[in-house]
Amino acid sequence: MTMLDSALGLSADALKLRAQRLDVIAGNIANASTPGYKARDLDADGALARLQAARSGGFGALMSEQLGSDLQYRSALVPSMDGNTVEMATEQAAFAENAVKYRASLGFLTSRIQTIMMALKGGE
Template identity: 60%
Template sequence: MNGPDFLDRQLGQPAAALRLRAQRLDLIASNIANAATPGYKARDLDFKAALAAAEGSGNTSGAIRYRVPVQASLDGNTVELATEQTAFAENAIDYRASLSFLGGRIQTIMAALKGGE
């Protein structure tokens, strides 16, 4: 009952969601960092598709997609700073919520393992 398999079953989706939120933050931060790089193509993570893939095959690379800009830049860069900043802020809030949920799940498991002391 105990061991890595038990923890994987108990923390599976919340832990996967936290990893995916972190991956999305990295992608958006990369977009923001390259806002002035000619030819840079902004990318984003389709969270729902990535979560479904993480639960299935575990391969989430197909959920990373290029962002379609509202207005194309003359230098080929598709980063729109306002869009990226909004996406970053929203994802950061979702990351904190996932972290809180996972923390609650861990506390519940710890209490159960200790026998409800």
């Protein structure tokens, strides 16, 4: 683990995972009318927990890209006739929740970078 990785903590990885999840959910929304499309989701919270456990266990080489690469298929509450499992209400709620978490991760990362910049400038 590099010095920058330890200084930024999980904030940078959290931002990457949140962005990946936003992409997955946006793909679901874009394919809402595609026959046979199966909605997918990324468990960003679970991936972050595994990454944090790996870091505390000394496995710094474990990358967030490896943790976030396993997508899960989402089951439809009300199956459609054409086999599409995208439910717009579910996708919109997941997108909104993840967008809030993305914004929070961005705020934490910005705060850490500002702290590092202030320390490098000598507290000015």
